[in-house]
Amino acid sequence: MSEFQFLMPDAGEGLTEAEVVSWRVAPGDTVELNQVLLxxxxxxxxxxxxxxxxxxxxxxxxxxxxxxxxxxxxxxxSAAADETELGAPATAAVGPSDVDAEAAEAVADTRSSIDEEKSGAVLVGYGNAGAVTSRRRRARTDAAPPAAQAASAPTPSGPVIAKPPIRKLAKDLGVDLRLVAGTGIGGEVTRDDVVREAGQASVFRNIETPDWAETREDRIPVKGVRKQIANAMVESAFKAPHVSLFVDVDATRTMEFIKRLKNSTDFAGVKVSPLLIMAKAMIWAVRRNPTVNATWTDDEIIVRHYVNFGVAAATPRGLIVPNVKEAQSMSLLQLAQSLEQLTLTARDGKTPPADQQGGTITVTNIGVFGMDTGTPILNPGEVAIVALGTIKQKPWVVDGEVRPRFVTTLGASFDHRVVDGDVASRFLADVASIIEEPALLLD
Structure with a gap:
């Protein structure tokens, strides 16, 4: 028998520490190749x-x-010497102190690929005797057998009409479809119905005011994501000179366009929201005002001719900003699918490091919290961010008459070292023009 020690990895982010969140194994357990340890x-x-x-x-x-x-x-x-993988020396404690970027990304993507010709580095005890490619199996230690799951599932009191993607969405959001009033054809439950029910349940949960805790204070350690958020915001706020602009926008045609997309068979089962049109509008405006898609260094301004579109996401672990890579090359449907997957992954707390790196411009959708507007802080390394406020009906003057229209407020911040006032104004005006008339995207 030989014993192998595993060392805390760098995970390819250049960090110096990490926290052990949960162990999936215990002393005495037998582990298989690629089984998740922790x-x-x-x-x-x-x-x-x-x-x-x-x-x-x-x-x-x-x-x-x-x-x-x-x-x-x-x-x-402990493993039998003749059963160890990759031929790693039994006496060596191996660790990834110099893991290459390819291997680090492989950890986050639940697969590993180490090429000895590129690097002699090793990843969490993988050894360095040759190139290896493996895919790990996700542990299902807490999954109930199918029969048990069927037995525990609620039996609906009446027929629930919903497509499989809608049923999956309801399951992900913890919504009981029996309690949802379907607004689709024949009483079919739609995506909006499920999202609305989930939102109402969240509001009702927040209505109840909890009792004061017996302890007079809570002390929350500043570490992990919270520490990263604090460092990033301080660096951004005090390093980049922010300038902010705001504009009210008639979003009625955007809301009509979203309704048509939801009824389109091409977008069946895909989440369509104002954020999708906002993303497309910002990408369109970036092409017309490229310096808002830049980054500042002490020696030069680097203007990127591609868009890695970031979305500020509030997750159980705190604020993160994952981004959709090469968003400028995506169709509206592809962008909708990418944004939905990005959101679901962030909500589950499973966003890999690679998806949080390399962003070029960001949107923060504060409208989902009922906020009209705000002054967003730049994501470090970027020079522009736009806040999308809530969209609600307000009186609006159209052709000299006051009419009810869906109105929103856009707020944007820019790094004034890179973006001059005229460019910032033109960019935000371009974004607003698409929200007012999405048909311009066809131009």
């Missing part, structure tokens, strides 16, 4: 670490909730 939290995301060996867990060296430096031993696994 989940760690870095300053940017949750990452599952797989086992490169088959063997038995000898010892857990770090308790859950403990933050340790990269390179610290965290677990020991």
């Amino acid at each position: 989940e760690i939290e870095t300053a940017k995301s949750l990452v599952e670490l797989p086992s490169p060996y088959e063997g038995t867990v000898s010892a857990i060296l770090v308790e859950e909730g403990t933050t340790v430096d990269v390179g610290t031993p965290i677990i020991t696994i």
Whole structure:
């Protein structure tokens, strides 16, 4: 028998520490190749670490909730010498202190690919005897058998008409379809019905005011994502000179366009919201005002001719800004699908580090919280961010007459070192013009 120690990895982000969130194994457990051993939290995301060996867990060296430096031993696994994978030396404690970027991204994407010709670095005990490609299997330790799941599922009191994607959405949001009044044809439950029910349930939960805690204070450690958010916001606010602009917009035609998309068979089962049109509008406006899609260095301004579109997302772990890569090349349907997947992944707290890096411009949708507008802080490394406020009916003058229209307010902040006032104004005016008339996207 040989014992192998695993060291806390860097996960490819250049970080110096990570927190052990949860162990999926215990001493004495038999582990399979690629079985998830534990989940760690870095300053940017949750990452599952797989086992490169088959063997038995000898010892857990770090308790859950403990933050340790990269390179610290965290677990020991015993394996028969002739059963170890990759031929790693049994006496060596291996760790990824110099993991290459390709391997780091592989961890986040639940697969690993290490090429000895590119680097002699090793990833969490994978060894360096040759190139290896593997896909780890997701552990299902808490999943109930199909029969048990069927037995525990609620039996509807009447027929519920809903397409499979809508049923999945309801399940993801914790919505009981029996309680949803369908507004579709023949009483079919639509995506809007499910989202509305989930929102109402959230509001009702917030109406109840909790009792004061017995303790007079709560002390929350500043670490992980919260620490990263704090550092990033301070750096952005005090390093980049912000200038902000605001504009009210008649979004009635955008709301009509969204309604048509929802009724389109091409968008069946795909979430369509004002955020989709907002994203397309910003991408269109970037092409006309490219310097808002730049980054500042002390020596030069780098203008990117591609758009990695970031969306500020409030998650259980805090604020993160994942981005859709190469959004400028996507159709409206592809962009809708990408934004939906990005949102669902963020909500589950599973956004990989690669999806949070390389953003070029960001939107923050504060309208979902009922806010009209705000002054957003730039995402570090970017020079423009737009806040989309709530869209609601207000009196609006149309052709000399006051009419009820769907109105929103756009707020934007820019890095004044890069973006002059005229460029910032033209960019925001272009975004507003698309929200007012989405047909301009066909131009």
